[in-house]
Amino acid sequence: MTSEASAHPAAPKQHVTMADIAREAGVSQSTVSRVLNATASQIPISEPTRDRVLLAARRLGYRPNPLARGLRGASTMLLGVIVRDIVDPFFSGAVEAVTTSAAAHGYNVVLGHAHGRADEAILLRSVLETRHVDAILVLGDMGDQPRLIEELRGDHVPVVALWQGSASHGLAMVSVDNAHGISEALDHLLAHGHRRIAFISGHPLGDIEERSAAYGARMRAERLDVPLGYVQHVSNEPAGGEQALAALMGLPVPPTAIVCSTDQLAIGVLHGAAIRGIAVPDELSVVGFDDLPISAFTVPSLTTIRMPVREMAARAVEMAIEGLQNSGSETVEVLRPELVVRQSTAVVPGPATPAATSAPAAHRRAATLARGTRP
Amino acid sequence: MTSEASAHPAAPKQHVTMADIAREAGVSQSTVSRVLNATASQIPISEPTRDRVLLAARRLGYRPNPLARGLRGASTMLLGVIVRDIVDPFFSGAVEAVTTSAAAHGYNVVLGHAHGRADEAILLRSVLETRHVDAILVLGDMGDQPRLIEELRGDHVPVVALWQGSASHGLAMVSVDNAHGISEALDHLLAHGHRRIAFISGHPLGDIEERSAAYGARMRAERLDVPLGYVQHVSNEPAGGEQALAALMGLPVPPTAIVCSTDQLAIGVLHGAAIRGIAVPDELSVVGFDDLPISAFTVPSLTTIRMPVREMAARAVEMAIEGLQNSGSETVEVLRPELVVRQSTAVVPGPATPAATSAPAAHRRAATLARGTRP
DNA sequence: CTGAAAGCGCTAACAC
DNA sequence: GTGTTAGCGCTTTCAG
Numbered sequence: 001m002t003s004e005a006s007a008h009p010a011a012p013k014q015h016v017t018m019a020d021i022a023r024e025a026g027v028s029q030s031t032v033s034r035v036l037n038a039t040a041s042q043i044p045i046s047e048p049t050r051d052r053v054l055l056a057a058r059r060l061g062y063r064p065n066p067l068a069r070g071l072r073g074a075s076t077m078l079l080g081v082i083v084r085d086i087v088d089p090f091f092s093g094a095v096e097a098v099t100t101s102a103a104a105h106g107y108n109v110v111l112g113h114a115h116g117r118a119d120e121a122i123l124l125r126s127v128l129e130t131r132h133v134d135a136i137l138v139l140g141d142m143g144d145q146p147r148l149i150e151e152l153r154g155d156h157v158p159v160v161a162l163w164q165g166s167a168s169h170g171l172a173m174v175s176v177d178n179a180h181g182i183s184e185a186l187d188h189l190l191a192h193g194h195r196r197i198a199f200i201s202g203h204p205l206g207d208i209e210e211r212s213a214a215y216g217a218r219m220r221a222e223r224l225d226v227p228l229g230y231v232q233h234v235s236n237e238p239a240g241g242e243q244a245l246a247a248l249m250g251l252p253v254p255p256t257a258i259v260c261s262t263d264q265l266a267i268g269v270l271h272g273a274a275i276r277g278i279a280v281p282d283e284l285s286v287v288g289f290d291d292l293p294i295s296a297f298t299v300p301s302l303t304t305i306r307m308p309v310r311e312m313a314a315r316a317v318e319m320a321i322e323g324l325q326n327s328g329s330e331t332v333e334v335l336r337p338e339l340v341v342r343q344s345t346a347v348v349p350g351p352a353t354p355a356a357t358s359a360p361a362a363h364r365r366a367a368t369l370a371r372g373t374r375p
Numbered sequence: 376m377t378s379e380a381s382a383h384p385a386a387p388k389q390h391v392t393m394a395d396i397a398r399e400a401g402v403s404q405s406t407v408s409r410v411l412n413a414t415a416s417q418i419p420i421s422e423p424t425r426d427r428v429l430l431a432a433r434r435l436g437y438r439p440n441p442l443a444r445g446l447r448g449a450s451t452m453l454l455g456v457i458v459r460d461i462v463d464p465f466f467s468g469a470v471e472a473v474t475t476s477a478a479a480h481g482y483n484v485v486l487g488h489a490h491g492r493a494d495e496a497i498l499l500r501s502v503l504e505t506r507h508v509d510a511i512l513v514l515g516d517m518g519d520q521p522r523l524i525e526e527l528r529g530d531h532v533p534v535v536a537l538w539q540g541s542a543s544h545g546l547a548m549v550s551v552d553n554a555h556g557i558s559e560a561l562d563h564l565l566a567h568g569h570r571r572i573a574f575i576s577g578h579p580l581g582d583i584e585e586r587s588a589a590y591g592a593r594m595r596a597e598r599l600d601v602p603l604g605y606v607q608h609v610s611n612e613p614a615g616g617e618q619a620l621a622a623l624m625g626l627p628v629p630p631t632a633i634v635c636s637t638d639q640l641a642i643g644v645l646h647g648a649a650i651r652g653i654a655v656p657d658e659l660s661v662v663g664f665d666d667l668p669i670s671a672f673t674v675p676s677l678t679t680i681r682m683p684v685r686e687m688a689a690r691a692v693e694m695a696i697e698g699l700q701n702s703g704s705e706t707v708e709v710l711r712p713e714l715v716v717r718q719s720t721a722v723v724p725g726p727a728t729p730a731a732t733s734a735p736a737a738h739r740r741a742a743t744l745a746r747g748t749r750p
Numbered sequence: 751c752t753g754a755a756a757g758c759g760c761t762a763a764c765a766c
Numbered sequence: 767g768t769g770t771t772a773g774c775g776c777t778t779t780c781a782g
Contacts, residue, residue, distance in 0.1 A: 017759055028769045033761060046767060067445040067507055068759035071774045076442070078485075078506075086474070087668065092467030099461070099488040108506065110453075111486040113474045131453075131483065132442055238672035267672050274674040293462065297613035297646040299674040392775055403753045408777060421751060443775035446758045 016060040024056035025049075032057070036064070070132045079320060080128030080157075082112040084140035088236070088264065090290045094139050094162065097313035105321055107134070114142075133157060135320035141165055141206030158323025160316045165206025166334055172323060174316045174333045178207055181305040181337035182214035182259065185287045186222075188303070188339055189257045193348035194285060195224055198255035200244040200265050202236030211261045211289060227253060234265070241268025242275075249276065256284065256348045263288035263295045263304055270298050270344065281346035291340055300343035307337045391437045399431035400424075407432070411439070445507045454695060455503030455532075457487040459515035463611070463639065465665045469514050469537065472688035480696055482509070489517075508532060510695035516540055516581030533698025535691045540581025541709055547698060549691045549708045553582055556680040556712035557589035557634065560662045561597075563678070563714055564632045568723035569660060570599055573630035575619040575640050577611030586636045586664060602628060609640070616643025617650075624651065631659065631723045638663035638670045638679055645673050645719065656721035666715055675718035682712045 018036070022029040027049060034043055035053040056062075070076040079102045083091050099109045110133055128136055135158040142148050142164065149169045152159045161173040189197055197219070201212040212231065219226050229251050234240030241260060245268070248255055260266040266288030273280050280286055280300055288295060291306035315333055393411070397404040402424060409418055410428040431437075445451040454477045458466050474484045487503055503511055510533040517523050517539065524544045527534045536548040564572055574590040577583045587606065594601050604626050609615030616635060620643070623630055635641040641663030648655050655661055655675055663670060666681035690708055 015759085019759080029759090030761080030770080031768055033759095034768085037761080044767065049767080065446070065507075065759050067442050067451070068774090069761080070442040071440070071446050071759080071776090072761045073774065074761065081486075086471045087468055089464055089467065089669075092464065092470075093462055095467075095486070096461045096488060099486060103488075109486050109488075111456075111470070111474060111484050113471060113478075132440075238669060242672070267669060271672040271674055271676065294464075294613060294642055294669065297617070297642050299646055299649040301646065390775085394775080404776085405754080405778080406752060408775095409752085412777080419751065424752080440775050443758090444777080446760090446775080447777045448758065449777065 015065070016057075016062045017065075018062075020060055021053060021056045021062055024060060025052040027053060036062075075134050076132045077107050078110050078131065078133040079107045079317070080110050080112060080131065080133035080136040082114055082128070082136065082138045082142075084114050084142065086111070086113050088140075089292050089294070090262065090264070091139055093293070094309055094313060097310045098137060098139070098162075098317060100310075101314045101317040105317060107317070107321075135160065135323060137162060137316055137320060138171075139163060141208070144203075144205055158320050160320045160323065162312060162316050163207050165210050166332065167206070168332050172319050172331045174312045174319065174335070176207065176307045176312070177334050177336050178210035179214035179217070181289060181307075181339075182211050183218055184337070184339040185259050185289070185303075185305055186215070186218050188341065188345060189259070189285060189287065190222065192257075192285065192346065194257040195348070196230075196253065196255045197224065197257045197259060198230040198232070198248050200232045200234060200241060200248075200258060200260045200269065202234065202240065202261050202265060204233065208236070208261045215259060227251065230255060236262055236264055238264055238268030238271060241265035242272035243268070245269045245272040245276075249278065256350075257287070257345070258284065259287045259289075261289055263290040263292045263302060266295070266302055266304065266344070267298055270300070270302070274299070281344050283349055285345040285348075287345060289337075296342065298344070303342045303345040304340055305337045306340045308335050311335060390440070391435045392440075393437075395435055396428060396431045396437055399435060400427040402428060411437075450509050451507045452482050453485055453506065453508040454482045454692070455485050455487060455506065455508035455511040457489055457503070457511065457513045457517075459489050459517065461486070461488050463515075464667050464669070465637065465639070466514055468668070469684055469688060472685045473512060473514070473537075473692060476685075476689045476692040480692060482692070482696075510535065510698060512537060512691055512695060513546075514538060516583070519578075519580055533695050535695045535698065537687060537691050538582050540585050541707065542581070547694050547706045549687045549694065549710070551582065551682045551687070552709050552711050553585035554589040554592070556664060556682075556714075557586050558593055559712070559714040560634050560664070560678075560680055561590070561593050563716065563720060564634070564660060564662065565597065567632075567660065567721065569632040570723070571605075571628065571630045572599070572632045572634060573605040573607070573623050575607045575609060575616060575623075575633060575635045575644065577609065577615065577636050577640060579608065583611070583636045590634060602626065605630060611637055611639055613639055613643030613646060616640035617647035618643075620644045620647040620651075624653065631725075632662070632720070633659065634662045634664075636664055638665040638667045638677060641670070641677055641679065641719070642673055645675070645677070649674070656719050658724055660720040660723075662720060664712075671717065673719070678717045678720040679715055680712045681715045683710050686710060 018029045018032040021032045031049065032053050035045055035050050066076055081095060081098055083095055086092050086095060102109050110128060110131060112128055138161045140163050153170045159171050161171045164173055166175040199212060199215040202208045204212055229247065232244035232247055234244045248258065258269055260269060266286050269286050270280060273284055278284050288302045288304035291304045295302040295304050312335055319331055393404045393407040396407045406424065407428050410420055410425050411432065441451055456470060456473055458470055461467050461470060477484050485503060485506060485508055513534065513536045515538050528545045534546050536546045539548055541550040574587060576587040579587055604622065607619035607622055609619045633644055635644060641661055644661050645655060648659055653659050663677045663679035666679045670677040670679050687710055694706055
């Protein structure tokens, strides 16, 4: 009623500025700023003024302009996320978890997809930095890109690395205890009588490398033989898994069980086994790592290691935001994965098989265990 | 040599501004701006001046500040992407394709994840708009969110919808010819003697709805019976597929073939079939829709409909960018999907089976067809 | 052709 | 408590 603007409450103009609110409320623009950012500043504002400003802001449909904010050096409420490969279902899930956590703190995510390429990732960093993101999260191992790590470390925005292995490159990071996960997998297989256990590794970076190393260490500790060829290195895709399986089954003494460094590989192994007429789990046990959503629905469903993805993402986002306050804390947080037993693993075939838990019995469990249960 | 800055070419200051370059090159800041945005403006600049500015910019390691640019009303080179559910492997692949195309045009992507929730998506739009993205891409159907569509349409930034079905909501869009895809799938099954063909539908929105409708239309056209229960509606996840399969196989006359509206559902069907001891494809044929990366590695590998995802993404990005110039073109582009035949489909079982292409023969093809071939 | 100057919308001293 | 006053880095008139 007092001004023209209030006559059109339903038709807010394109960009309502603080100046508009100031005019509407009859105060200065800086007062508007102070009211609207009440939390931050310690400057007291009188009740009536605050109310008038708030009311005007609401009526005009005010929305702050993050660009202007950012320009002034303030927070942009943007989180940069660099992901090595978003097509990898594990990482797309991770991105989801991160965007969810970020949103819970009022942050948006600018996605940088490195397509697995070093130069791209480096470029991205510069893009993100230019965009004045408040912090950068790096998903997946970029250990083969020392320049990126280096630039990141020298950066003035907080950086948190996720699933980058636990070898701190001097960055804050949230990792998973890969050795524990692999041990759980091996415990499970050993308990089922397996001794000839092979390992399929993706490109040996960070997490994958740790898993590979953990396998080697544990096998050594158990004084188990790891014949030549029992550790296959392939690219981290189903096709790689299938290829590795072919190689393993062609060995003089093929394994009775295979541990895969990721579910993606395990999926390829299951596929390859089906094609070759190798029965899983009766003739061959397969364990994955990641527990992708589909891993409960493979044929047979996949025994795997599950990571606390959401917790990890939440922790990383918190660390990134905290990092805005006290930059300098090089926290490294390592969470524990857990074994999920499904149908792709069973007692070792052949003479050593105890009668009570033989393969057929395992098969009978199938229907109930289909969706997976914790050990 | 001329100034202090040139003495430290290796240590660029945190934020090199145009003013710095101006000082270095001995020109005014506005000249720097003109040189650096040569393409846009028609204002001629003398060679020597241009060179000096360019050199200085390079030496100082200048990078434009997109915030300041955006503040002035110029392009932010940001594309907002609203995706219904990024965990859906189809859409994570789509995001990848879009970010790739966007990058090719110099754009970055701000990812908004709606978690399938209407209110979230609406909020996102406002967030993205506030962020001054140059255009917004909407991935997946938001048809159940009329408010979002409405707001999007009334928006002043170009909006392009992808995989939103082909019912134009008044937005520019890139879609796939769902009817054609479903027809290809049915052609394939019909040619293999199937007559009892069921359909599993995710939530009937956009693409899914069209696929469902196409199935109904074609079955009617073929004068084929669609008994009660032959169309199952479940949530678009493997679990939904498994559940639908259970329902279908419990029917008085179960189908010999199932068309799924997405690969996700098909994966659940394959899993369910395996658990129930139903042999695919000998006893049951299964066709998916999407051709996810893993669909070539399911057990058995999945016959499905492949969409030209990369082309669609590229087209959408182009349309979004063009939309910046001539806003108002309500282009609707519909691309064609194609059938990919793998191992999950075979000749109908039972008396009708021609001897030559019987199930065992189909099995023998398995190894060679494993990775999938076009028809 | 080039420089000076005016903001874009906002935050943060600095006054009163 | 509140208003005034500078800018943040850039684009864009408007004058030379």
